Amino acid sequence: DAMVIQNPRYQVTQFGKPVTLSCSQTLNHNVMYWYQQKSSQAPKLLFHYYDKDFNNEADTPDNFQSRRPNTSFCFLDIRSPGLGDAAMYLCATSTPFNPNQPQHFGDGTRLSIL
Amino acid sequence: AQKITQTQPGMFVQEKEAVTLDCTYDTSDPSYGLFWYKQPSSGEMIFLIYQGSYDQQNATEGRYSLNFQKARKSANLVISASQLGDSAMYFCAMREALFSGGYNKLIFGAGTRLAVHP
Numbered sequence: 001d002a003m004v005i006q007n008p009r010y011q012v013t014q015f016g017k018p019v020t021l022s023c024s025q026t027l028n029h030n031v032m033y034w035y036q037q038k039s040s041q042a043p044k045l046l047f048h049y050y051d052k053d054f055n056n057e058a059d060t061p062d063n064f065q066s067r068r069p070n071t072s073f074c075f076l077d078i079r080s081p082g083l084g085d086a087a088m089y090l091c092a093t094s095t096p097f098n099p100n101q102p103q104h105f106g107d108g109t110r111l112s113i114l
Numbered sequence: 115a116q117k118i119t120q121t122q123p124g125m126f127v128q129e130k131e132a133v134t135l136d137c138t139y140d141t142s143d144p145s146y147g148l149f150w151y152k153q154p155s156s157g158e159m160i161f162l163i164y165q166g167s168y169d170q171q172n173a174t175e176g177r178y179s180l181n182f183q184k185a186r187k188s189a190n191l192v193i194s195a196s197q198l199g200d201s202a203m204y205f206c207a208m209r210e211a212l213f214s215g216g217y218n219k220l221i222f223g224a225g226t227r228l229a230v231h232p
Contacts, residue, residue, distance in 0.1 A: 031217045041160070042205060042222035056122065088157050096217040099209055100166055102149055104222060105159035 004028070006091050006106035013081055014114050021076040021109045023091030032074045033103065034066060035090040042088060043090055050096065078111075086113045116141045116210050120223035127230055129197045134181065135191040135226045139205030145206060148189045149220065150178070153203040162204075165189055196230045203227050 004025045013019040023032065027067045029051050035043035047056035054103055056064075063085070065077045088110050092103040117140040127133040139148065150162040165173045165180045173180040181190040193200055204227045209218035 033219065042224055043220075044222075045219045048219065054206065055212070058188040090157075090159060092159075094217055099211075099218050100164060101190055102163075102164060104153075105151075108157040108159075109159060 004091055004093055004104050006089075006107035006109050008109060009107060010025070010110050010112070012114060013114045015083065016080045019020075019078050019086070019111065021078075021089050021091075021111070023074045023076070023106055024072050025091075025093045025104075026076075027093055027104060028071060029093035029095050029104070031094045031096060032068060033092040034074070034076050035092065035095070037090060037108075039089040040101055081111070081113050083113050086111055088094070116143070116146075116199035116208050116221050118208050118221055120206055120226050122226045123224070124227045124229070127228065129198060129230055129232050130195055132192060133196055133199075133228065134192045135193070135204050135228065136188070137190055137207075137223060138150075138186070138188045140187060143211075147208070147218075148180075148182075149187075149207045150180070150191045151205045151207060152200075153205060155202070157178045159205075160164050161174075163191065167191065178179050193228075198230050200232060201228060 007022050027084040033047045033048040040098045044062045067075045088108045091106045094103045119138045139150045147165045148165045152160045152175050163173050163175045172182050177194045179192045203225045206223040207220040
């Protein structure tokens, strides 16, 4: 089945130690998104790609970066994680020019900071 | 700016009964779309149902239906014949256009945690 896969499901890192989360998709969708969801809160968009074009939300911290080497893969890099970055990180995909279609989400990566 | 409001932090329902989860929205765009997602404790976001602003009929998908009242700006999710597996967080979301690229981001409400009791 076509899907969005996030690895790992659970990630533990130390305060200040860089960490990378990965997302892959077999849907061949042009658009990929990264959302941050803190405990008991709604998901919040960090940035998105349309193909290779990167766009971040105005309030996304500089600590967060992303790479998309090809259509299938997208990475979220947190350069120096702080305790406040502990959250669920959700990757999603969509196709353009079809706004009625839902975004397809991966299972998420739950990040803990020690 | 677009806004989604879910006023019920938590809801309880008996197994096999129906439950309504409330969602109100605010937008000045005449063309909009509303989504409902289910998020179990394991974390994945599962798409349930979609309602477009120009849709003539309320959306239905199996046991899920939308009570869409455009004038009231509400899009309540109705789950019929609740099952234990329906226990989860439920999010109402609205699409917001990103640039003119024909694609969108989702603006989520705060969510409602549903607990189904046997």
